[in-house]
């Protein structure tokens with residue numbers, strides 16, 4: 240009861256009948272009401288109550304995907320950082336559990352990561368029963384990295400802390416991975432050096448408890464901190480070629496570098512690339528330990544929503560599988576929504592015509608569902624263009640210039656082998672667009688829950704051949 244009272248303090252203070260309120264908290268009916276809130280995304284994770292920001296500790300452990308997250312259980316804005324916790328067996332349907340990490344005398348709980356210590360190198364479990372370890376930042380005073388472990392994925396025991404060189408306050412966001420070639424654990428950490436110079440420090444460990452610093456990647460004075468915060472380091476094979484591996488180092492706003500990593504030092508191949516082509520996608524992290532060996536990413540969808548009467552604020556992106564593709568002399572990271580999301584499809588509408596032109600009837604005219612996935616492939620003539628309306632969001636594409644405009648976000652998307660391939664996911668809050676096999680990921684996060692659903696697809700000037708136009712109604716995950 241104590242925990243529940245804490246969690247709902249803000250509501251309780253303004254409600255004298257708090258005993259009744261607290262006993263209602265976990266009844267199915269009460270949860271169902273919360274999940275039906277008008278601005279709650281219906282197939283993206285959000286907390287039952289309170290604020291959410293970065294995903295933390297994404298990991299697969301003992302048959303479940305774990306999603307921890309930066310969480311303020313006491314209010315609808317950032318503050319009082321705790322680690323919230325949810326689990327899923329399919330990356331799609333999430334069940335929120337008790338808070339995993341509460342603030343303590345060392346500070347509030349800032350972002351971090353989780354690993355499964357398969358070889359029991361920490362000695363906190365056994366090889367038959369490997370421990371789950373959480374690394375987080377204690378954000379106060381000297382700013383240290385904290386460590387907690389669990390053997391059941393439900394209860395977490397904090398240790399006194401990790402042993403590592405002390406760094407300036409403000410350092411944060413430890414991300415830990417296993418580096419197979421050197422047989423070492425590697426941690427990346429965001430650090431603000433003197434003169435406001437931002438950096439990623441690399442550490443190495445044999446036992447996950449003692450860390451030594453091995454290298455630094457830092458920027459010039461005045462360079463943006465968003466290029467360094469929440470560092471993420473992972474390897475990706477080139478297409479299906481598992482012998483050709485590159486390393487990716489990315490940061491909070493999705494900018495990433497491709498290069499090589501030898502267990503101590505990251506060697507970029509060329510300048511960093513912007514990896515997120517939309518708005519409000521932050522602090523993405525990969526799931527450690529996916530049983531299918533995929534590199535699955537999830538990020539925070541930062542939304543400016545109308546909070547009137549709401550019990551929660553903010554949500555996560557869809558889980559996406561990353562891969563590396565060659566584009567000319569360079570490589571790009573592409574994103575595909577995980578296949579498990581197909582389980583949400585309840586009904587299919589085939590909206591395809593052989594060709595669309597300016598006289599075609601709007602193929603989406605009669606669509607009523609609010610939760611939609613659209614999978615389309617267009618083969619446009621060189622001077623054609625289209626306008627698509629998705630519940631308050633407008634997409635304009637002009638083939639000649641490649642200008643792809645969604646809301647106020649503009650990208651240049653050239654045709655690929657004469658085709659434009661799009662997958663769109665529309666929820667009650669926001670749309671996620673994957674263009675050209677995930678080379679462009681364009682999340683737009685705003686309310687899309689208008690009273691009457693409105694969908695349209697209009698082609699102007701020259702005609703546009705259409706190879707695929709599948710529309711799926713999706714079900715809610717709650």
Ligand code: FRU
Nearest residue numbers: 293309349350411468469522
């Ligand atoms: C990124 C971030 C992290 C920090 C966390 C605090 O959004 O600023 O650097 O750990 O949020 O909530």
